[in-house]
Structures are given as structure tokens and as C-alpha cells.
Amino acid sequence: MxxxxxxxxxxxxxxxxxxxxxxxxxxxxxxxxxxxxxxxxxxxxxxxxxxxxxxxxxxxxxxxxxxxxxxxxxxxxxxxxxxxxxxxxxxxxxxxxxxxxxxxxxxxxxxxxxxxxxxxxxxxxxxxxxxxxxxxxxxxxxxxxxxxxxxxxxxxxxxxxxxxxxxxxxxxxxxxxxxxKTDFENSEAVMYKNSLIAEQGDYQRALEHLESAGKHNLDRLAVFELRATYLTKLDRTEEATKAYRALIDRNSEYKTYYDGLIKAMGVAPTDHKAMIAVYDEYAEKYPRCDAARRLPLDFLEGDDFKAAADKYINRMLDKGVPSTFANLKHLYSSDFKKEVLPSLVQQYIDSGKSEKSEEPKRNGDTSKGASAAFYFLAQHYNYYLSRDLDKAMDFIDKAIELEPKSVDFHMTKARIWKHYGNTQKASEIMELARTLDTRDRHINTKAAKYQLRNNESEAALKTMGMFTRAETVGGPLADLHDMQCVWFLTEDGQSYARQGKTGLALKRFTSIFNIFDVWQEDQFDFHSFSLRKGQIRAYVDMIRWEDQLREHPFYSRAALSAIEVYIKIADKPLLNGSNGTAGLSEEDAAEQRKAAKKARKEAQKAEREALAKKNEPNKSTREGDNDPKKKDDDPEGIKLAATTEPMNDAMKFLTPLLQFSPKNIDVQLAGFEVFIRRKKYVLALKCLLAAAALDREHSKVHSQSIRFKLALDKELDTINPKTAEVIKSEFNLIPASVPLAKFNDEYLSKHKDCARRTLSGLTTRRLLSPDASPSVEKDIVDILKFPTVTSEEATEAYEVLKSWKSSEVDTFKSSATQTWPKATIFA
Missing domain, CATH: 1.25.40.10 (Tetratricopeptide repeat domain)
Structure with a gap:
């Protein structure tokens, strides 16, 4: 009762x-x-x-x-x-x-x-x-x-x-x-109803509703844009043209409006003359408009392109606009345009137009045109589609000579050093750029990122601390966690992973996982808030965005990095269990044992403290504090690194990736690596087939196919007969009649000019025939002779030889140093 x-x-x-x-x-x-x-x-x-x-x-x-x-x-x-x-x-x-x-x-x-x-x-x-x-x-x-x-x-x-x-x-x-008419809630409800009508495909009724109920709507821009869209879909050419012209008059820099106008006018994509007439009209109407002059470069070809590009580049360089290359680099997908643009800039330099120009310069400096031109060419030769780093360095030095205090120029010089592979020099130059403008948050974050790429974790945190809240308990790192600064946590985690500090690396990646959980949970308050405030369209957009939250590149990058760390733990359990580097030489054995003992003591101490805290009576918090701060009982990630089930822990990161990013080949490859170690052969095959569907000739798809076949042959007796039958019927990447060694040799022969695929074939050859190890190692050194080999591919080969404790490491390093003398990894 x-x-x-x-x-x-x-x-x-x-x-x-x-x-x-x-x-x-x-x-x-x-x-x-x-x-x-x-x-x-x-x-x-x-x-x-x-x-x-x-x-x-x-x-x-x-x-x-x-x-x-x-x-x-x-x-x-x-x-x-x-x-x-x-x-x-x-x-x-x-x-x-x-x-x-x-x-x-x-x-x-x-x-x-x-x-x-x-x-x-x-x-x-x-x-x-x-x-x-x-x-x-x-x-x-x-x-x-x-x-x-x-x-x-x-x-x-x-x-x-x-x-x-x-x-x-x-x-x-x-x-x-x-x-x-000033009722905001009603205004939003009308626009929401209009979006429902349009989503059903009834554009005629949507237009009628918009012109009646939405005529005096408070969101004027949305009304104009929707009206133009509906008129275009209904083929009411004249009205649609007029609507888009009105929109361009409101914002002459928005590309979508120009595209809509051209489509509404019925101009064919191949009718370049009619299209250029539209852009010329607005270029003349709005003398300061950039879009009307730049957008024609997307579709013009031959001499027409050259003339328009020359005019545009001269105008931009005369003004000394630093972003000229950024505006045009998307054109480099065309080989013709990629050759024309730098030649026009070189002509500009040779002709001395900078001194003759009547365009207003930045701060009235007549050297701005020349420095902007040098800056353009430096970026051109630094760009991955037209890379020549020596020329890039030459041009950026010329630009800096004219403008020694330009932050942009020094930032680009740091990027050039980064592409050389010299992370230390890149970090130093970016730090120099930061000191030129200490109040700019952007250059501050760039300097911190480059420090992290050079594994200067403490220096990076100090740099970020210049813009974090000084009163935050726990210092800059705690504030970066509170502010959910995902890029920093990702870079920091990857830096610790490179240093072998596994616990701290996993700590950062787990923090990012938790931040995405918070973003998922934070929508809870908006279910009532958005309805109360009447912001329905934004609410529906938020719901749809949240449904695809974990397909964001921020999550993919951190999750893949975490999975990679867990795979390394599974393949070779950490000797010290936490954040020291596990040396491979016998000389370091004593150091490793000492570090392992220390790590175990720290882990036991942390567990005792956590247990004591759990058993003691909870202390009440201050009045009104309904979100008490929890003390981190594993700040160094010792417990994370000491996991006994790394593959199960990796699944936490992998599952959302497979759900939301199935078209990302790196995700499928990572999925295979996890499932094959867990002996989940059906799931491993599913990932392998998905990766092969994306790129059958990918280097890792090839090696994983052979590894899967070897694992299958070895474990066939332990697999359920029905499961084995399904796997055999679905696994079609290697013909059953072809020996694995022959299949691998055919792959090597087919891709004899590709360094990365050759490396995959050679590592697979060593897997199939361990006795061939010495010759395989020498063949890997010969990869450096490939005309198209990049420093990234050479680094991968170098890491493979190091992991094998190969006698060819020094030979490889010596040869690589001659090819990439500025790269720190081979220094």
C-alpha cells in the first residue's frame, strides 16, 4: 500500500x-x-x-x-x-x-x-x-x-x-x-511547409504557396532563392532569368547564382560565347567583382582561355592579391591550363608590368605585384600536380626578399620544407611566421600543427596556450579538450604514436571518440529548443547531419589512427605497457624491463586510487552544480595501452567507420586487418571484397588477398563447414588454379613501374618464401631507382626494412639520402 x-x-x-x-x-x-x-x-x-x-x-x-x-x-x-x-x-x-x-x-x-x-x-x-x-x-x-x-x-x-x-x-x-507579418514562428512554419511541398516534387504548387503565403516572409533571401529554383524547374525561362539576375544583384560573388542564371536562360554548356557574354556583363556592371572574371576560366579553352587568364592574372597580381593561386589551382586538372598559368605569370615578371600598373597596391607598395607573382610561382611548384621543390624554394626566397615580413610567404616556405620531408626546418620556419603576427590565431594553430608533425608535443601545447584561457584548471590541454579542438587532439595523438608513446596516443584518439559521442548527445536539448523557437528547417537539417555524423573526416582520421595503434599492440604486445619507446636492440633490453616494471607499478597505483575513490563516500558538490567534473584516473593512458584485448577495443572505432564510410578504401582495409586477427573470416572477406570493388589493384588489397588465402588454408579445419563453403564460393580474388607465388609474380610484373605496388609484391614474396628474404631486401633497395618514386613511398620501404631488422637498412638510407638530402627521416 x-x-x-x-x-x-x-x-x-x-x-x-x-x-x-x-x-x-x-x-x-x-x-x-x-x-x-x-x-x-x-x-x-x-x-x-x-x-x-x-x-x-x-x-x-x-x-x-x-x-x-x-x-x-x-x-x-x-x-x-x-x-x-x-x-x-x-x-x-x-x-x-x-x-x-x-x-x-x-x-x-x-x-x-x-x-x-x-x-x-x-x-x-x-x-x-x-x-x-x-x-x-x-x-x-x-x-x-x-x-x-x-x-x-x-x-x-x-x-x-x-x-x-x-x-x-x-x-x-x-x-x-x-x-x-513579424511573427517569426509563423514565418518559419510557412517556409517549412513550402519545403515539404517541394520535397514531394510538386514545384508548381510550391511556387504558388511561396508567392501567396510566403510573399512577405521574414527570410527574404530564402524566398528569392526558392522562387528562382522553382521557376527554373518549371521552365518559366523569362521569370527565372529575372529572378536570378535579382539574386546576382544582391550578391555578385556567389557562383551558384551565375550557374542558375545560365541554366534559366537555356544556354548550352558548350555555348561558351553566350556564357562569356553573361559574365562580361556583370564584370562591367560590378568593377570590383572577382567571380564574374574568374568563373569563365573554368570552361574556356585554347586561346580564349589564355586571353582571359592573362587578363585575370594581371589584374590580380597588379593588386598584389596573395590568394591568386588558391583561386586558380582547381584548374590544374587540365594539363593545358596547368602549363599556361605559370607561363603567364612568368611573362608578367619578365615584362615588368608591376611598376607600370595603375591598380592600387597593398599599402601603396609598388613591389607588391612582383612579390605576388613570385609567390604564385612558388605555390605552383609546391603544388602536388606540378611539384618542383627547388624552383619553389627559389621563388619563395625572391618573394620574401621583397616582403620580408609577409606571414603568407613564410608559411609557404614552411610548406615547401614539409614537402622536402624536413619536418624540423618546416617547424622552425612556421614558428618564424608566427612571430611576425602574434595576434593571428590561424598562424598560431599552423605553427602548433607543424611542431606536432615534428614531434614537439610540449612546444606545440605551449604555442596553443597563447590563445587558450589562462584560468582553465589543467592548463592549455584541458582547455583544448573543453573546446573540443579535434584537429589538435588528432595531430597530438599521431605524434605520440610516431614516438611510440602508445598510451598517450590512445588517450587522444579516445578523447576524439568521446567528443563525437558528446556531439551525438548534444542534439538532445535541441529537440525541444528548436520547436520552442520555431526553427524547424534548421532542426530537420541538424537531424539529418547528426545521422551521418561519424562519416566526418575528423572521425575517420582519428579512428583509423587508433586502429593502427591497436593492431601494433596486437602484433607485438608492448614491453613497457605504456608510453616509452620499445627498443628492438638487445642493448635496450634492460631499459625495457625497467620501463615495464615502472609501468606496472603506475597501473597498480592508479587502480588502487580508483578503488579507494570508489569506496569512499562521495563528497557533495557546490549548490547548482549538476555536472560535477570527474577526475581522470588514467591521464597517461596507461590502462588503455595495457589492454589485453586490443582487437576488441579497436572494434569500438571500426564499427562506426564501416557503417558510415563504407566507400573509404582505408576503412575496408583496416576492417580486414582487425577481423583477420579476430579470426572472423566472413567479416574479413566482406571487407576485402569491398576494398577490391573500390580498387582491385591497390597494393594492400593484393597483399591482403594472399594473406587471407594463407589464413584460410591454415584454419580450414577449424572453420564451420557451411561457413567454409560460403567463403570459398565468394572469395574470387585469386584463381583457385593459380599458385600464390605465381599470382604474386604476375602482380609484380604488371606493376613494375609503381614503387608502392612493387613494395607490396616484394613483402608478399618474403611472406610466401622466407628463404628469399636477402634477395627481397635488395630488391626493396632498388625501388629507389624507380623514376616516379616519391619520398612517401621511400619512407614506407624504409620502415619495412627497419621492421625486418634488415642488413640493407644502412644501404637504403644512404641511397635515399642522396635522392632526398633534405628529408629528416633519412638524415
């Missing part, structure tokens, strides 16, 4: 609820204890006390108390609601939904429980459940626009566009007076 409170105690219970809402948790607990003295089994009070305790960071005690509350009163909707809130606080949304549904059965009329349930359903993408919840909420509060809009969104997300539009129409029909 539920305990019934007296009138005084009921008033005290309302005080507990009010204290919780006001974040006065100590007062709330004190008031709850007053009630519990007389009624120790009052479930609702126990539940509210648990909620206050959870807000103070006492999660375990709060769950224990909530379970006691449920045993005292299983039929209390408050107890079940609180139980759901506790699960929501620890991000276990499935359990929270179960608790909310139970609470709702007990109290079907509760608006708060219904709202909490709906928010979790959309967070978990349970659109059908969300639809049911929103219908119930609309029935309860049908006079509020937000209820109707939310139901329309639920219909939209579940894929029923017509029903979503119908819901918005039904609400409009209930209005007795038209909304004010």
Missing part, C-alpha cells in the same frame, strides 16, 4: 520538488529527510531524494535509492519517471524509455512524462514511437502551434511528407485571425 502523507508533509514534498527544479539539491535532500523520518517508505520522496543525489554526482547511491523507492511503491508514476531520468542522465536511453513508458501507463495524462518520452524517442530515431507520442501530446494541447508543428516534423522524419503538410494545413485552418 502506498504511504499517504499529511497536509504538512505534502507541502514539504512540494518544497523538495521546487528545490530540485531550482538546483538547490542540499535543501531538497534535507527536506526529503524530514519527510522520511516519519514516512521512511514513501516512494515519491525516496525517488526525489535520489534525483537530488544524482545531481550532486552520487550516481550509484541515487540508483540504489531509486530501486528502493520502486520496491516501496511500484505503482507510483513519480518513481518510474525518476528512474527514467536517472537512466537518461547516464545516457542509457533504451532503459530510460522503458521506465517512461511504464510511468505513462500509470499516469497517461502527464504532460511532463509524455514530453520526456517523446524527446528520447526522437533522440533514438524511433520515429513511429515519436509519432504516437506527438499525436497524444497534440490531443492534450491542441491550441498550441508547437504541438502541431512537432507532429508535422514527426510525420516528415518518418517519411510521410503529405501527412506532414496536412498537419500544418489543419492548424492554419483553425486560426481565426491571420498571424502578424
Amino acid at each position: 502506498p504511504v499517504v502523507l499529511s497536509g504538512k508533509e505534502q507541502s514539504l514534498f512540494r518544497t523538495v520538488v521546487r528545490n530540485y527544479e531550482d538546483k538547490q539539491y542540499k535543501k531538497g535532500i534535507k527536506a526529503a529527510e524530514q519527510i522520511l523520518k516519519k514516512n521512511p517508505k514513501h516512494g515519491d520522496t525516496l525517488a526525489m531524494k535520489a534525483l537530488c543525489m544524482n545531481s550532486q554526482g552520487k550516481t550509484e547511491e541515487a540508483f540504489a535509492l531509486a530501486k528502493v523507492a520502486l520496491t516501496c511503491d511500484m505503482k507510483s508514476h513519480v518513481c518510474w519517471h525518476v528512474y527514467g531520468l536517472l537512466w537518461r542522465a547516464v545516457k542509457n536511453f533504451e532503459e530510460a524509455i522503458k521506465a517512461y513508458k511504464f510511468a505513462l501507463r500509470l499516469e497517461p495524462e502527464s504532460v511532463q512524462i509524455q514530453r520526456d518520452l517523446a524527446l528520447l524517442q526522437v533522440q533514438m530515431r524511433d520515429y513511429q514511437g515519436y509519432l504516437v507520442s506527438r499525436r497524444a501530446m497534440l490531443a492534450a494541447r491542441s491550441t498550441i502551434r508547437q504541438s502541431w508543428t512537432a507532429l508535422a516534423v514527426a510525420q516528415h522524419l518518418s517519411g510521410d511528407l503529405a501527412q506532414a503538410e496536412g498537419v500544418l494545413t489543419s492548424y492554419e485552418e483553425t486560426l481565426k485571425n491571420p498571424p502578424s
Whole structure:
């Protein structure tokens, strides 16, 4: 039987609820204890006390108390609601939904429980459940626009566009007076309804709705853009042309408007004369417009291109615009344009036009034209499609001689050194560039990135500290974590991985994984906020973006790096278990044992501290602090590096990659490496076939195919017969009748001019015939003689020889140094 409170105690219970809402948790607990003295089994009070305790960071005690509350009163909707809130606080949304549904059965009329349930359903993408919840909420509060809009969104997300539009129409029909023209919520609702009509493909009706309901909409730009789009799709040429001309008059630098205008005018993509007439018109109308002069270079060819490019380049260089090359480098996909552009710049230099130009220079300096021209050529020869680093260095030195305090010029010089392979010199030059403008955050981050590439972790952190908050507890690194500075954490992690500091590397990559989790969870607040503020179109865009969040390159890069580290741990468990470099020579054996002993002691100490902290009573936090900071019990990543199941840990990073980036060949290759070590042969084959579908001749696809065949032959007896049959029928990358050695030799012969594929074939030959190791190692040294070999490919070969402890390492290093004398890795 539920305990019934007296009138005084009921008033005290309302005080507990009010204290919780006001974040006065100590007062709330004190008031709850007053009630519990007389009624120790009052479930609702126990539940509210648990909620206050959870807000103070006492999660375990709060769950224990909530379970006691449920045993005292299983039929209390408050107890079940609180139980759901506790699960929501620890991000276990499935359990929270179960608790909310139970609470709702007990109290079907509760608006708060219904709202909490709906928010979790959309967070978990349970659109059908969300639809049911929103219908119930609309029935309860049908006079509020937000209820109707939310139901329309639920219909939209579940894929029923017509029903979503119908819901918005039904609400409009209930209005007795038209909304004010300045009503932002109505303005957004009208545009949202218009997007629903257009998404159904009914552009005629969408246009009519836009010109009637959206005529005076507050988002004027969206109205103009949509109107132009609809008119074009409906082939109303004259009106569409007029609409796009109006848009260009608003923003003459936006390429999409020019494309829309040309399409609306019915100009064929091959009719260059008509297209150039459009651009010339706006170039004359807007003398300072860059887009109208630059965009024709995309489609012009031959002498027409040369004339237009000459005119554009002269204009830009006369002004001394540093971004000229950045504006034009996309044209380098054409061999003709790639040759013409630098020749025009060279002509500009030779003709001495810089001194004759009447264009206004930056700061009135007449040398700006010449320095901009030298800068263009330096970038040209530094670009990967036209690389000649010696020429690039020559031109950037000439530019710096004219403008010794230019940050841009020094940044490019640092990039040239980076492409030489000299990370130390690149870092020094970028640091010099930073000192030329200490108030520029961009050059500050560039300097830090180059320091990390040179494995100067402490210096990079100090550089970043110039722009972080000085008062942050934990220093610059803590602030970078708080600010979710993903690029820094990624570069820092990769730097530690190169240094062999596995624990710190995994610590950084795990931080990035957690940041993406936070971004996933942060949308929770927007489910209610966006509806309350009426920002429906932005909300739907956010939902769709969140659905594809982990296909972002930031995640892919960090996850692949983490998987690579875990694979190394699996292949050769760390001798020291943490952040020291595991030397391979016998001389370092004593050092390794000492480091391993120290790491074990640190790990044991960390575990003892964590256990002691777990057992001691939780200390209450300050009032109003509902997000207490947790102390990191593994700041050095010792526990992460000491994992006994690295492949299981790697799966945490791999699973989202395979789900969201299946077309990334590096993801499929990494998937194979993980699954083959876990002896999940069907999944390994799936990744291998996916990679082969993307690039059958890829160097790693070749080596992995042979490794898979070897593993299959070795483990055939241990594999389930039906599974083995499926694998044999699907694995078609190597003909069954061809010996592996012959298959590998054919691959080598086919790609005898490609350094990376030759390296793959040679490492595979050594795998198939260990006795051939000496000749294979010599053949790897001969890769340096390939005319197209790059420093990156040479580095890969060098690392392979080092991992084999080859006697040819010094020979390779000596030869590589002659070819790339400035590269630090061969120094």
C-alpha cells in the first residue's frame, strides 16, 4: 500500500520538488529527510531524494535509492519517471524509455512524462514511437502551434511528407485571425511547409504557396532563392532569368547564382560565347567583382582561355592579391591550363608590368605585384600536380626578399620544407611566421600543427596556450579538450604514436571518440529548443547531419589512427605497457624491463586510487552544480595501452567507420586487418571484397588477398563447414588454379613501374618464401631507382626494412639520402 502523507508533509514534498527544479539539491535532500523520518517508505520522496543525489554526482547511491523507492511503491508514476531520468542522465536511453513508458501507463495524462518520452524517442530515431507520442501530446494541447508543428516534423522524419503538410494545413485552418507579418514562428512554419511541398516534387504548387503565403516572409533571401529554383524547374525561362539576375544583384560573388542564371536562360554548356557574354556583363556592371572574371576560366579553352587568364592574372597580381593561386589551382586538372598559368605569370615578371600598373597596391607598395607573382610561382611548384621543390624554394626566397615580413610567404616556405620531408626546418620556419603576427590565431594553430608533425608535443601545447584561457584548471590541454579542438587532439595523438608513446596516443584518439559521442548527445536539448523557437528547417537539417555524423573526416582520421595503434599492440604486445619507446636492440633490453616494471607499478597505483575513490563516500558538490567534473584516473593512458584485448577495443572505432564510410578504401582495409586477427573470416572477406570493388589493384588489397588465402588454408579445419563453403564460393580474388607465388609474380610484373605496388609484391614474396628474404631486401633497395618514386613511398620501404631488422637498412638510407638530402627521416 502506498504511504499517504499529511497536509504538512505534502507541502514539504512540494518544497523538495521546487528545490530540485531550482538546483538547490542540499535543501531538497534535507527536506526529503524530514519527510522520511516519519514516512521512511514513501516512494515519491525516496525517488526525489535520489534525483537530488544524482545531481550532486552520487550516481550509484541515487540508483540504489531509486530501486528502493520502486520496491516501496511500484505503482507510483513519480518513481518510474525518476528512474527514467536517472537512466537518461547516464545516457542509457533504451532503459530510460522503458521506465517512461511504464510511468505513462500509470499516469497517461502527464504532460511532463509524455514530453520526456517523446524527446528520447526522437533522440533514438524511433520515429513511429515519436509519432504516437506527438499525436497524444497534440490531443492534450491542441491550441498550441508547437504541438502541431512537432507532429508535422514527426510525420516528415518518418517519411510521410503529405501527412506532414496536412498537419500544418489543419492548424492554419483553425486560426481565426491571420498571424502578424513579424511573427517569426509563423514565418518559419510557412517556409517549412513550402519545403515539404517541394520535397514531394510538386514545384508548381510550391511556387504558388511561396508567392501567396510566403510573399512577405521574414527570410527574404530564402524566398528569392526558392522562387528562382522553382521557376527554373518549371521552365518559366523569362521569370527565372529575372529572378536570378535579382539574386546576382544582391550578391555578385556567389557562383551558384551565375550557374542558375545560365541554366534559366537555356544556354548550352558548350555555348561558351553566350556564357562569356553573361559574365562580361556583370564584370562591367560590378568593377570590383572577382567571380564574374574568374568563373569563365573554368570552361574556356585554347586561346580564349589564355586571353582571359592573362587578363585575370594581371589584374590580380597588379593588386598584389596573395590568394591568386588558391583561386586558380582547381584548374590544374587540365594539363593545358596547368602549363599556361605559370607561363603567364612568368611573362608578367619578365615584362615588368608591376611598376607600370595603375591598380592600387597593398599599402601603396609598388613591389607588391612582383612579390605576388613570385609567390604564385612558388605555390605552383609546391603544388602536388606540378611539384618542383627547388624552383619553389627559389621563388619563395625572391618573394620574401621583397616582403620580408609577409606571414603568407613564410608559411609557404614552411610548406615547401614539409614537402622536402624536413619536418624540423618546416617547424622552425612556421614558428618564424608566427612571430611576425602574434595576434593571428590561424598562424598560431599552423605553427602548433607543424611542431606536432615534428614531434614537439610540449612546444606545440605551449604555442596553443597563447590563445587558450589562462584560468582553465589543467592548463592549455584541458582547455583544448573543453573546446573540443579535434584537429589538435588528432595531430597530438599521431605524434605520440610516431614516438611510440602508445598510451598517450590512445588517450587522444579516445578523447576524439568521446567528443563525437558528446556531439551525438548534444542534439538532445535541441529537440525541444528548436520547436520552442520555431526553427524547424534548421532542426530537420541538424537531424539529418547528426545521422551521418561519424562519416566526418575528423572521425575517420582519428579512428583509423587508433586502429593502427591497436593492431601494433596486437602484433607485438608492448614491453613497457605504456608510453616509452620499445627498443628492438638487445642493448635496450634492460631499459625495457625497467620501463615495464615502472609501468606496472603506475597501473597498480592508479587502480588502487580508483578503488579507494570508489569506496569512499562521495563528497557533495557546490549548490547548482549538476555536472560535477570527474577526475581522470588514467591521464597517461596507461590502462588503455595495457589492454589485453586490443582487437576488441579497436572494434569500438571500426564499427562506426564501416557503417558510415563504407566507400573509404582505408576503412575496408583496416576492417580486414582487425577481423583477420579476430579470426572472423566472413567479416574479413566482406571487407576485402569491398576494398577490391573500390580498387582491385591497390597494393594492400593484393597483399591482403594472399594473406587471407594463407589464413584460410591454415584454419580450414577449424572453420564451420557451411561457413567454409560460403567463403570459398565468394572469395574470387585469386584463381583457385593459380599458385600464390605465381599470382604474386604476375602482380609484380604488371606493376613494375609503381614503387608502392612493387613494395607490396616484394613483402608478399618474403611472406610466401622466407628463404628469399636477402634477395627481397635488395630488391626493396632498388625501388629507389624507380623514376616516379616519391619520398612517401621511400619512407614506407624504409620502415619495412627497419621492421625486418634488415642488413640493407644502412644501404637504403644512404641511397635515399642522396635522392632526398633534405628529408629528416633519412638524415
